[in-house]
Amino acid sequence: MKRHHTVSPKTVSTCIPNISQGTHIFDIRGYSDLKGMGHEEFIKSGDFPVGGFDWAIVLYPDVNTFLDLDEITAFLELRSEGGDKVRASCDVRLVDQITGNSSSAHPTTKNVKLFNVDEVRRVNCLMMKRSEFEAPPYLLDDRITMECVVTVMHEPRVSRARPIPRINVPPPNITEQLGKLLESKEGADVTFDVAGETFAAHKLVLAMRSPVFKVELCGLMMESGTQHIAVTDMQPAVFKALLQFIYTDWLPGTHCFEGEDNGEMIRHLLVAANKYDVDRLKLLCQSILCKNLHARNVATTLALADQHNCDILKDACIEFMSFPNMMNDVAATQGYKDLQRMAPSVLAEAMEKMSKIKKMKRN
Incomplete structure (x- = not known):
């Protein structure tokens, strides 16, 4: 009840x-x-x-x-x-x-x-x-x-108890307003062409939230009219999610991205966040990937973390691989074989750290 x-x-x-x-x-x-x-x-x-x-x-x-x-x-x-x-x-x-x-x-x-x-x-x-x-x-x-x-x-003389006057203030809604600004495209002064799909945005917002965008758009800010930029290394769905996070500091339907089935989308977002130096999105993606580590994907995630300077996620992968009886399952995956072939130094570093972790646990 x-x-x-x-x-x-x-x-x-x-x-x-x-x-x-x-x-x-x-x-x-x-x-x-x-x-x-x-x-x-x-x-x-x-x-x-x-x-x-x-x-x-x-x-x-x-x-x-x-x-x-x-x-x-x-x-x-x-x-x-x-x-x-x-x-x-x-x-x-x-x-x-x-x-x-x-x-x-x-x-x-x-x-x-x-x-x-x-x-x-x-x-x-x-x-x-x-x-x-x-x-x-x-x-x-x-x-x-x-x-x-x-x-x-x-x-x-004691007065009757009475309510203290108060004025209710609604919660902040600036992120909601910025989300509507992105959706309405009102006042947009830059467009991005991503694999044939166009996204309108605002230079000032992008520059404020991303040091990379700030450098990229700095000269364009002085120009009048809408500027056009081509993005050739990203899927439209990923770029759209990146823009939504930049405007709202929130990843719509974050829970929908969790789970092994959506790991690929989160990996792409991690790459985008690293490219444009959006630190909080990068950390959020690492957190989601960490929660969904499995013997089937840990080697692939380790390689991704090393490639994009995600030290926290990298350490989490090594810690996960050091669990008892975990390495046999990990070694049988294609991701492990790829890591062994393409980044042997990363695997060697991981093995060394795993050895230290196991030694500390025994002591």
């Missing part, structure tokens, strides 16, 4: 903080009369709303006196009933009675604290030396003013 894989599009969502902030001015007058009431007594501000909750500032002027500590302590208290846990911070600033400016008395209290109506309703928001708190310019004319900035952190 086939499984179908569905590729989901890329999506994006955003998350941004969701905060509410409010400032409460807690003005304490007659401070000296309000302190000294005992360490359990406190001064509390009126309730003030921030972020949908009610809050209050609770100051204990004498709590640390009982512990013999020189400190003033204040708390931020959640006054609302019910509801979930609340995250909030409080920055307590003392107002300079002379300039009217304020400065943070306890910067560390800006950290977000967790409030819970059933457990934690207060968190410390001020701890300051009494000698500083109860001295000018903060305490003046028996008055002290606290500016309390409360920040409530709500659940972050």
